[in-house]
Amino acid sequence: MLRRTLPSYTRPSLLCRHMSVVAKSLKYTQHGEPQDVLQLVEDKLADPKNKQVLVKILAAPINPADINTIQGKYPVKPKFPAIAGNEFVGEVVCVGDQVKSLQPGTHVVPLASGLGTWTTHGVFNEEHLLGISNKVGLAEAATITVNPCTAYRMLKDFVKLSPGDTIIQNGANSGVGQAVHQLCRAWGIKSVGIVRNRPEIAELKKMLQSLGATAVLTEEEMRTSDIFKSGKLKRPQLALNCVGGKSATEVSRHLNDRGVMVTYGGMSREPVTVATGPLIFKDIAFRGFWMTRWAKENFNAAERKQMFQELCQLIEQGKFVAPTHEMVPLSKFKDAAAAALNFKGFTGKKFILDMSC
Amino acid sequence: MLRRTLPSYTRPSLLCRHMSVVAKSLKYTQHGEPQDVLQLVEDKLADPKNKQVLVKILAAPINPADINTIQGKYPVKPKFPAIAGNEFVGEVVCVGDQVKSLQPGTHVVPLASGLGTWTTHGVFNEEHLLGISNKVGLAEAATITVNPCTAYRMLKDFVKLSPGDTIIQNGANSGVGQAVHQLCRAWGIKSVGIVRNRPEIAELKKMLQSLGATAVLTEEEMRTSDIFKSGKLKRPQLALNCVGGKSATEVSRHLNDRGVMVTYGGMSREPVTVATGPLIFKDIAFRGFWMTRWAKENFNAAERKQMFQELCQLIEQGKFVAPTHEMVPLSKFKDAAAAALNFKGFTGKKFILDMSC
Numbered sequence: 001m002l003r004r005t006l007p008s009y010t011r012p013s014l015l016c017r018h019m020s021v022v023a024k025s026l027k028y029t030q031h032g033e034p035q036d037v038l039q040l041v042e043d044k045l046a047d048p049k050n051k052q053v054l055v056k057i058l059a060a061p062i063n064p065a066d067i068n069t070i071q072g073k074y075p076v077k078p079k080f081p082a083i084a085g086n087e088f089v090g091e092v093v094c095v096g097d098q099v100k101s102l103q104p105g106t107h108v109v110p111l112a113s114g115l116g117t118w119t120t121h122g123v124f125n126e127e128h129l130l131g132i133s134n135k136v137g138l139a140e141a142a143t144i145t146v147n148p149c150t151a152y153r154m155l156k157d158f159v160k161l162s163p164g165d166t167i168i169q170n171g172a173n174s175g176v177g178q179a180v181h182q183l184c185r186a187w188g189i190k191s192v193g194i195v196r197n198r199p200e201i202a203e204l205k206k207m208l209q210s211l212g213a214t215a216v217l218t219e220e221e222m223r224t225s226d227i228f229k230s231g232k233l234k235r236p237q238l239a240l241n242c243v244g245g246k247s248a249t250e251v252s253r254h255l256n257d258r259g260v261m262v263t264y265g266g267m268s269r270e271p272v273t274v275a276t277g278p279l280i281f282k283d284i285a286f287r288g289f290w291m292t293r294w295a296k297e298n299f300n301a302a303e304r305k306q307m308f309q310e311l312c313q314l315i316e317q318g319k320f321v322a323p324t325h326e327m328v329p330l331s332k333f334k335d336a337a338a339a340a341l342n343f344k345g346f347t348g349k350k351f352i353l354d355m356s357c
Numbered sequence: 358m359l360r361r362t363l364p365s366y367t368r369p370s371l372l373c374r375h376m377s378v379v380a381k382s383l384k385y386t387q388h389g390e391p392q393d394v395l396q397l398v399e400d401k402l403a404d405p406k407n408k409q410v411l412v413k414i415l416a417a418p419i420n421p422a423d424i425n426t427i428q429g430k431y432p433v434k435p436k437f438p439a440i441a442g443n444e445f446v447g448e449v450v451c452v453g454d455q456v457k458s459l460q461p462g463t464h465v466v467p468l469a470s471g472l473g474t475w476t477t478h479g480v481f482n483e484e485h486l487l488g489i490s491n492k493v494g495l496a497e498a499a500t501i502t503v504n505p506c507t508a509y510r511m512l513k514d515f516v517k518l519s520p521g522d523t524i525i526q527n528g529a530n531s532g533v534g535q536a537v538h539q540l541c542r543a544w545g546i547k548s549v550g551i552v553r554n555r556p557e558i559a560e561l562k563k564m565l566q567s568l569g570a571t572a573v574l575t576e577e578e579m580r581t582s583d584i585f586k587s588g589k590l591k592r593p594q595l596a597l598n599c600v601g602g603k604s605a606t607e608v609s610r611h612l613n614d615r616g617v618m619v620t621y622g623g624m625s626r627e628p629v630t631v632a633t634g635p636l637i638f639k640d641i642a643f644r645g646f647w648m649t650r651w652a653k654e655n656f657n658a659a660e661r662k663q664m665f666q667e668l669c670q671l672i673e674q675g676k677f678v679a680p681t682h683e684m685v686p687l688s689k690f691k692d693a694a695a696a697a698l699n700f701k702g703f704t705g706k707k708f709i710l711d712m713s714c
Binding site: 264273283285290 | 432601620621622623628629630631632633634635636637638639640641642643644645646647650
């Protein structure tokens, strides 16, 4: 190995020598329900070499896409055996001799998906890791690369929004939904959130308003609301949809001339129905967004660095928090995976695997 | 009047003096079925003054939007009493004293909609008229401003198409559909047309292929065709939809990654159904197009002049013909309006009112 031929005075503190780390990982060798196919497996990790980095995972969330990938329902297919999970925050333990940007102790988050993050330790390539301030909370860091980035890009890349403009979204209590309300608050944009009715609706509304939602309405309330007609809020130029079906149709109905609906999820498993009239006469557009694709296509883009900087800054200033979540120990992953699903899809709550226990 | 104060040597040949023209017009004073509400009315026209132009209408088509406007189902509402019709080709009879670009004998087409064109004569503003070569056939000129322009803009403004690329469209035998195939042929773009099955399907296919369609398939044939899978044609980057419902879903299914479906009509009266997966993972976009809006927003744009020039050139070179049509005398307008509709919407054939009879 190249590392062994280097003189010992070359950045010695950064190099690993025979760490003999044993990683406990949630692996699967076939698609199926997470609680059926995931196995907690121990593997001895080789020392990181060249541009590799040994990372101790601190926390890794369970996202809908992680579950769908395990089930085989996601367009990204892993090579078996595969370690589940895509997001994490970890701490650099030691680095290969060609690593320049990271050093032991630095907190890192992934810049690529499919790294396999439901594990206690991982060896990753330097280019797939982004060092972030240790002042960013673990829950925020562990969940920064998917939901907040999705929210950020959807608010930035489809229509030009200015302070005072309005956006509308369904699934407002989703991970992305919570991020959207917070980013809108930070940028002076009014945000209207639509949620399904439920027994604890008053608490949910209060919670989303505390994150910055200008108004939160149930689907039924929205149907009869005059919030836009009355001029209380400008008609939205942007609608965000993670539900589909009737909910998407209802939300798109409120769009202003030339408005855009961006679909990033389909929790109802029903398609989006688009009336011909608004398409032609109001010039409404229906688009989609997939963070994984954006990240691949903008791997080293300046916009990506700028986005992470801005998000971290908001988190450090206390203006952006992680979505409602529960930390669960790795040993309880089966319960967490099962709880993350219900018969209708995903519940609002996020589970984050706490690797420190 | 300003005209009367001008010295008599000022462009005398262009001026009108007491023409006493009586126009026969199809007028309506309330919405309803064309055969019920249209009345053939005679009006004496005042001489054109200032920037006005007296035009003898030569031919004016019956378009779906004209019928919908009369029925009150179109977003553009006329002021009553209104003369029906939007397109025409006419010949300038005489002009007001401030008219600069037109002279008697010039053929003109409208640059604005809602002028009221189902009439033998009209007085229009110079800025609402475009002079075109008398070499452009009457049927082509009478139908140039809506269908060919719609086809032209949809092929130009949504995705960048290069020679060898493919587009797909349903309603391929519609006025726009026939224009699309001809423009694609002129520009080296492969075009796949989808039509409903019918007894005279063989003749229809032959006709569309003679206009330049690369392939014409019925909806059933398209469902099992491997025309794209086999690599015989590139997957289309652009789909044009004037039908909606299942037909639109089927057509959008063939779009390439990042493809765009543009809806410009909804003959099935069913909405467009958009699956969540292709929106997110293939980044398919669903847009709409309305020529009336484009024309208003680009009234004096260079692209508009360029478009008319290019279309007229293709017509003069015999590379672009009017859609399948029948010329009917103004006196037979009730039969024509009734024939233009059937219980399911519009038939493929276009009727053009011939004002010379």
